[in-house]
Ligand SMILES: Nc1nc2c(c(=O)[nH]1)N[C@H]1C(S)=C(S)[C@@H](COP(=O)(O)OP(=O)(O)OC[C@H]3O[C@@H](n4cnc5c(N)ncnc54)[C@H](O)[C@@H]3O)O[C@H]1N2
């Protein structure tokens with residue numbers, strides 16, 4: 495049995511690049527950028543009016559404005575730049591418009607009375623100019639998003655504003671999800687007393703979809719020949735196999751043996767962690783496929799996906815997955831042999847992680863009450879309230 499950090503570093507060692515492709519902007523959300531993004535213009539591209547009001551030429555901010563200004567015209571957003579004729583006139587300006595030439599200050603409508611083509615100012619002193627200056631956010635050509643970033647909704651806006659019709663992203667691996675076990679039936683079936691409906695594979699499917707991957711799902715019965723035949727084909731057809739079940743000590747837990755027969759090289763089997771101790775990981779060198787064989791208990795499969803697979807995916811396609819740290823809200827007994835992924839909810843008032851009760855790693859329903867897992871490394875003695883640990887947040 496190996497330690498959790500050793501298991502993680504072996505998983506990450508097998509990270510892999512699957513090449514790149516160009517996709518339309520609107521299909522790039524959730525994908526990993528495979529290029530640096532630079533601005534094509536200054537941002538903002540012109541001195542941008544930030545308040546609806548009037549634009550005047552004030553000069554020094556210390557200067558007192560005139561009592562009233564004849565209105566020369568209206569500078570709307572989307573119109574080419576107007577020119578203020580002189581410092582005695584003003585131009586009405588709208589938020590988002592280009593600042594008129596020769597004007598240097600915008601006075602909001604709230605401080606102005608407009609009557610008979612004149613703008614009367616109710617202020618003695620002007621506090622600010624209300625201009626978002628050209629290039630103050632970034633200069634043309636500056637790098638604004640780095641290669642490797644997972645594209646989120648805000649990034650899509652940035653990509654749109656710099657005119658990226660297509661975006662270069664990392665290719666995604668082809669992933670197969672495989673359930674094993676004769677007790678499992680499909681969602682649309684009525685299970686008999688000794689049976690249950692499959693659930694792990696759906697959680698894995700949902701996790702992958704959130705990570706931008708459209709997986710295929712398979713089921714294999716606990717029959718060695720069938721396991722060998724089907725897994726042989728899947729190893730050829732897919733880059734990654736995510737298995738659930740069949741990796742512990744039972745008579746029908748044949749996955750490690752079958753994978754070995756098929757030439758999949760074992761990196762490790764069993765990690766000093768709870769849940770998910772019997773986790774098996776390996777790769778097929780010639781076929782270039784990776785195998786994550788997660789233990790079948792729902793929490794074990796889920797933690798395996800969130801902690802190992804997602805870090806592997808990030809490392810393979812883009813930026814490293816970073817976990818935040820969080821304060822433990824309640825003391826917990828330490829375990830000198832096993833690191834624990836403790837299911838927690840986050841206290842909304844103080845942000846502390848509060849362990850939640852469950853009935854062990856088979857308690858699927860507790861998962862939907864779980865907001866995150868706190869990774870509490872193995873140690874002697876108690877884990878004290880107030881100590882900080884890595885927080886494995888759900889994708
Ligand atoms: N003698 C030992 N027994 C067990 C050990 C051990 O070290 N020695 N480890 C325990 C731990 S820890 C875990 S975790 C489980 C893992 O077992 P397997 O990976 O072999 O998984 P199965 O036995 O096939 O199934 C376990 C459990 O999970 C349910 N399951 C499986 N697949 C699904 C699915 N797709 N959807 C929903 N539920 C699923 C299955 O019905 C079982 O109840 O082993 C312990 N035993």
Ligand code: MOO
Pocket residue numbers: 767768769770771772789791793794855856
């Ligand atoms: O490794 Mo398991 O502790 O039952 O999930």
